[in-house]
Amino acid sequence: MNDKPRRPSMQDVADRVGTSKMTISRYLRSPELVAPATAARITQVMAELGYIPSRVPEMLANDRSRAIGVLLPSMSNQVFSAVAQGIEEITFPAGYHILYGHYGYDMLREEQQIEQLLSFHIDGLLLSESQHTERTLKMLEVANIPVVEMMELPARPIDQAVGLDHAAAAYAMVEAMIARGRRHIVYLAARLDYRTQLREQGYRQAMTQANLPCQIVQTNASSTFSLGAQLLTQAQRGVPEVDGLFCTNDDIAAGALLAAQAQGLQIPRDLSIAGVNHLDIGLALQPQLASIMTPRHEIGRQSAQRLIARINGEQIDQAVLDLGFELFLGGSL
Amino acid sequence: MNDKPRRPSMQDVADRVGTSKMTISRYLRSPELVAPATAARITQVMAELGYIPSRVPEMLANDRSRAIGVLLPSMSNQVFSAVAQGIEEITFPAGYHILYGHYGYDMLREEQQIEQLLSFHIDGLLLSESQHTERTLKMLEVANIPVVEMMELPARPIDQAVGLDHAAAAYAMVEAMIARGRRHIVYLAARLDYRTQLREQGYRQAMTQANLPCQIVQTNASSTFSLGAQLLTQAQRGVPEVDGLFCTNDDIAAGALLAAQAQGLQIPRDLSIAGVNHLDIGLALQPQLASIMTPRHEIGRQSAQRLIARINGEQIDQAVLDLGFELFLGGSL
DNA sequence: TTGTAAGCGTTATCAA
DNA sequence: TTGATAACGCTTACAA
Numbered sequence: 001m002n003d004k005p006r007r008p009s010m011q012d013v014a015d016r017v018g019t020s021k022m023t024i025s026r027y028l029r030s031p032e033l034v035a036p037a038t039a040a041r042i043t044q045v046m047a048e049l050g051y052i053p054s055r056v057p058e059m060l061a062n063d064r065s066r067a068i069g070v071l072l073p074s075m076s077n078q079v080f081s082a083v084a085q086g087i088e089e090i091t092f093p094a095g096y097h098i099l100y101g102h103y104g105y106d107m108l109r110e111e112q113q114i115e116q117l118l119s120f121h122i123d124g125l126l127l128s129e130s131q132h133t134e135r136t137l138k139m140l141e142v143a144n145i146p147v148v149e150m151m152e153l154p155a156r157p158i159d160q161a162v163g164l165d166h167a168a169a170a171y172a173m174v175e176a177m178i179a180r181g182r183r184h185i186v187y188l189a190a191r192l193d194y195r196t197q198l199r200e201q202g203y204r205q206a207m208t209q210a211n212l213p214c215q216i217v218q219t220n221a222s223s224t225f226s227l228g229a230q231l232l233t234q235a236q237r238g239v240p241e242v243d244g245l246f247c248t249n250d251d252i253a254a255g256a257l258l259a260a261q262a263q264g265l266q267i268p269r270d271l272s273i274a275g276v277n278h279l280d281i282g283l284a285l286q287p288q289l290a291s292i293m294t295p296r297h298e299i300g301r302q303s304a305q306r307l308i309a310r311i312n313g314e315q316i317d318q319a320v321l322d323l324g325f326e327l328f329l330g331g332s333l
Numbered sequence: 334m335n336d337k338p339r340r341p342s343m344q345d346v347a348d349r350v351g352t353s354k355m356t357i358s359r360y361l362r363s364p365e366l367v368a369p370a371t372a373a374r375i376t377q378v379m380a381e382l383g384y385i386p387s388r389v390p391e392m393l394a395n396d397r398s399r400a401i402g403v404l405l406p407s408m409s410n411q412v413f414s415a416v417a418q419g420i421e422e423i424t425f426p427a428g429y430h431i432l433y434g435h436y437g438y439d440m441l442r443e444e445q446q447i448e449q450l451l452s453f454h455i456d457g458l459l460l461s462e463s464q465h466t467e468r469t470l471k472m473l474e475v476a477n478i479p480v481v482e483m484m485e486l487p488a489r490p491i492d493q494a495v496g497l498d499h500a501a502a503a504y505a506m507v508e509a510m511i512a513r514g515r516r517h518i519v520y521l522a523a524r525l526d527y528r529t530q531l532r533e534q535g536y537r538q539a540m541t542q543a544n545l546p547c548q549i550v551q552t553n554a555s556s557t558f559s560l561g562a563q564l565l566t567q568a569q570r571g572v573p574e575v576d577g578l579f580c581t582n583d584d585i586a587a588g589a590l591l592a593a594q595a596q597g598l599q600i601p602r603d604l605s606i607a608g609v610n611h612l613d614i615g616l617a618l619q620p621q622l623a624s625i626m627t628p629r630h631e632i633g634r635q636s637a638q639r640l641i642a643r644i645n646g647e648q649i650d651q652a653v654l655d656l657g658f659e660l661f662l663g664g665s666l
Numbered sequence: 667t668t669g670t671a672a673g674c675g676t677t678a679t680c681a682a
Numbered sequence: 683t684t685g686a687t688a689a690c691g692c693t694t695a696c697a698a
Contacts, residue, residue, distance in 0.1 A: 006396055007451075007476055009675060020685050025677060035683060050475035055452045057676035059389045061690040063339055067453075072408070075417050075433070081409035084435075097449045100408070100433040102417075116430045118340075119388045120400075120453065142383035143340055225617035255617045262619045281614075284558035284588045286595045342691060353669050358693060368667060390692035394674040 008049040016045045028053065059121040067097045068307065069117035069125045073105045073193070079277050079296050080128060083150060086300020087126060094308055096123070105193045105222075111136045118143050124307045130154035130161065131194050146310035148303040152195065153320050160310070162303045162321045166195050169292045169325040170202025170246070173274050176290075177244045178210045180333050182272050185244035186235040188252050189218035190227055196248045199276065203246055215239045223248070228255020243271060250275035250282050250291055257285055257332065273332045287331025295323040341382040349378045361386065392454040400430045401640065402450035402458045406438045406526070412610050412629050413461060416483060419633020420459060427641055429456070438526045438555075444469045451476050457640045463487035463494065464527050479643035481636040485528065486653050493643070495636045495654045499528050502625045502658040503535025503579070506607050509623075510577045511543045513666050515605050518577035519568040521585050522551035523560055529581045532609065536579055548572045556581070561588020576604060583608035583615050583624055590618055590665065606665045620664025628656045 014021040019038060027034045027042050034042070045051075059065045068091055072080045084100070091098055099117055103109035111133045117125065124145055130152040132140075140147055140158055147159040154161050177185055187203045189196050200216065207214045217234045221227055231252060235242050247253035253275030257267055265271050267287055274290040275282060282289030302321060310316060347354040352371060360367045360375050367375070378384075392398045401424055405413045417433070424431055432450055436442035444466045450458065457478050463485040465473075473480055473491055480492040487494050510518055520536045522529050533549065540547045550567045554560055564585060568575050580586035586608030590600055598604050600620055607623040608615060615622030635654060643649060 006674095011675075021676080022685055023683085025675095026684080029677085033683075038683085050471045052448055052451050052472060052476070054393075054454065054675060056389055056392045056454060057674085057690075059387075059690085060393060060675085060692090061677065063690080074414065075405070076409055076411040076414035078409045081407065084408050098434075100435075101431075102433075115385060118385050121387065121389060138383045139385060143385070224613040226613055229617060258617050258619065280557040280559055284562060284591050286591065339690095344691080354692080355669060356667085358691095359668085362693090366667075371667085387691060390674075390690085392674085393676090393691085394693065396674085 008051045010051075010053070013042065013045050013049060013051050016049070017041045063121060065121045065123055066095060067099050067120065067122050068304075069099050069101065069114070069120075069122040071110060071113055071117075071125070071127050071129075072100060072102050073128050075102050078279055079294070082296040083128070083300040083303075086297040086302075087304040088300075090301055090304035090308065096308070105191055107131060107133050107136070111139075114139060118145075124148075124311045126150055126303050126307060127158075129194065130157070130163075132158075146307050148307045150299055150303045152198070153322055157319050160306055160316055160319050160321075162299050162306065162323065164294060164299075164323055164325050166198035167202035167205070169276070169294075170199035171206045172202075172325075172327055173276075173290070173292055174203050174206035174246050175210075176327060176329065177246065177272050177274060177333055178206060178212070180268075180272060182244035183212055184215070184239055184241045185212070185246055185272075186215045186217055186239055186242050188228070188231045188235065188245055188247040188256065189216060190221055190223045190231070190248060190252055192218060192220055199246075199248055215242075223251040225251055225255035225258070228252040228257075229259035232256040232259050245271065245273045247273065247275045250277050250279040250289060253289055253291070254281045254285060257289060268332050278328050282328075282330065285332075290330040290333045291328050293326040293328050295325070298323055341384045343384075343386070346375065346378050346382060346384050349382070350374045396454060398454045398456055399428060400432050400453065400455050401637075402432050402434065402447070402453075402455040404443060404446055404450075404458070404460050404462075405433060405435050406461050408435050411612055412627065415629040416461070416633040416636075419630040419635075420637040421633075423634055423637035423641065429641070438524055440464060440466050440469070444472075447472060451478075457481075457644045459483055459636055459640060460491075462527065463490070463496075465491075479640050481640045483632055483636045485531070486655055490652050493639055493649055493652050493654075495632050495639065495656065497627060497632075497656050497658050499531035500535035500538070502609070502627075503532035504539045505535075505658075505660055506609075506623070506625055507536050507539035507579050508543075509660060509662065510579065510605050510607060510666060511539060511545065513601075513605060515577035516545055517548070517572055517574045518545070518579055518605075519548045519550055519572055519575050521561070521564045521568065521578055521580040521589065522549060523554055523556045523564070523581060523585055525551060525553055532579075532581055548575075556584045558584055558588035558591070561585040561590075562592035565589040565592050578604065578606045580606065580608045583610050583612040583622060586622055586624070587614045587618060590622060601665050611661050615661075615663060618665075623663040623666045624661050626659040626661050628658070631656055 010021040010024045013024050101113035125147045127149045130149045149161040151163040204214050257273050276292045278291040278293040343354040343357045346357050434446035458480045460482045463482045482494040484496040537547050590606050609625045611624040611626040
């Protein structure tokens with residue numbers, strides 16, 4: 001009942017040219033092996049028909065798709081769009097197509113997405129997380145494709161990892177706040193993913209080391225500017241003497257800063273505020289927001305580079321690559 | 334030379350179970366047709382091997398992938414992540430996998446991405462733009478798959494369109510500013526995509542109708558908060574008496590608002606500011622940012638619904654669906 | 667309840 | 683310089 005016309009195939013091109021499909025195939029990979037006259041006819045017919053080669057047979061025959069799966073936690077995170085840009089700077093010239101998926105910071109959805117991507121026979125996989133379900137690990141083991149876990153530095157990576165030490169970064173920032181005389185620093189945490197937890201470790205370590213009490217305000221809600229305002233209020237209620245906020249990201253930090261200013265507080269005189277990732281919003285604020293600068297673009301590039309190297313069968317020297325971080329102190333400390 | 338072990342196939346499962354692969358295939362589609370004992374063995378072996386079915390043969394045999402391509406302009410735009418969420422609310426229960434691509438607001442990259450997606454035999458395509466290259470149109474015609482153009486209301490859609498009237502929305506907002514006594518309203522435009530141009534039309538129409546001069550400050554740079562600050566400065570230089578800013582999006586508007594406040598200006602007393610999309614940042618500002626509320630989530634849902642209907646061979650009643658908009662006046666007018 | 671054979675679009679291999 | 687054939691993993695149609 002479905003008499004939908006099929007898209008033109010290599011055979012259709014061959015028929016019109018008056019040759020076998022093998023000649024068309026050959027022309028596409030090594031045009032110099034085809035007689036110039038034939039080649040000319042082929043180009044013409046392909047344009048006429050709007051022929052687009054199918055990658056599907058290659059997937060079937062060689063288990064190779066020239067596609068790389070990339071799983072991002074969200075589709076509206078500037079950090080990960082920078083990672084994606086870094087990835088494509090490497091993969092595009094190398095002739096790979098990227099299949100993106102997102103999983104909303106949810107291990108189970110990550111698992112489903114990986115299953116989907118594997119059913120498309122991807123040649124390699126870039127993940128934005130270092131925590132996975134059992135079944136994810138099993139699937140990746142069986143699929144036997146190169147994998148790079150981005151962002152963190154897992155003790156035992158699936159295959160390779162490229163990232164930075166989030167606990168150390170948090171530690172450094174909180175230490176800088178303490179050095180400026182802040183004593184009642186509260187950690188504002190949202191969307192309790194693993195990186196948020198790592199930052200909590202760094203925060204706790206810095207505070208404990210300075211003999212200061214740890215005060216954490218957290219929620220599972222996802223980060224927004226408004227949430228930053230809410231968390232500020234909660235912090236002030238729980239810790240009236242609060243004089244510093246270390247926020248798990250810049251959205252929370254910016255929201256808290258704007259809300260504090262709306263209350264009439266002077267930043268940083270009355271309250272120090274720091275975020276993570278050094279996004280553009282921090283530069284638009286007055287004072288500029290202190291934040292941790294993360295090498296996200298380079299994480300994307302290095303991850304893609306190392307993934308493609310492994311796809312090509314090269315050995316890896318070191319399984320985990322630490323790309324470090326820097327502090328931007330701005331004017332809010 | 335490449336003795337990489339292949340991923341387990343249906344045949345591998347069959348061998349271990351001691352049956353033919355047909356029985357495995359049958360078990361996967363209609364378990365009730367397989368003897369319970371056999372079924373039990375199959376489940377067990379599939380788990381042992383970590384078997385994941387390949388969609389590739391189906392693509393080859395039936396030209397059907399159960400995958401839908403979605404092209405977004407960027408991977409860090411909250412508007413489009415809401416669209417994507419709306420899409421998946423429909424496609425996930427319907428059993429479709431989404432293949433995302435992004436094209437950086439560039440028609441040529443859109444063309445390349447479409448070619449890639451078609452090579453994966455997608456069953457349908459959702460686009461975020463209504464302007465395309467000639468070759469894109471040709472490819473889509475030949476591919477003969479359903480297409481929905483999201484966001485705008487093209488006069489002659491490729492197939493179907495779901496969106497809103499951006500010119501009318503801009504007109505309404507500028508009219509509201511004029512009604513509040515603003516006379517020197519400048520349009521701040523960044524990333525000169527088609528929607529930015531449509532908004533310019535609306536702006537011009539409202540200003541002309543009120544016998545006011547049109548003043549436009551534009552740049553091809555992509556929107557950031559800092560850019561909003563820069564464009565404000567440019568506007569002030571070009572139009573010293575400026576008393577209103579209509580901005581092509583909330584990022585620009587928020588950046589301009591913060592910069593204006595840093596200059597000591599009172600919003601809205603000295604300057605009215607409005608944006609587009611009603612993002613969370615606008616609610617965190619003081620005063621809250623006037624903005625155009627766009628039904629992006631619903632655009633995603635409706636687009637997906639209508640695409641799947643067409644994939645299933647249903648007829649379309651109306652080719653273009655207008656989902657409207659509302660104004661949020663906030664406190665910045 | 668289970669099995670056999672053919673075919674989807676392309677390329678590697680071998681032959682002409 | 684070009685062509686014939688087999689193979690990739692799975693499903694449909696048919697047979698047992």
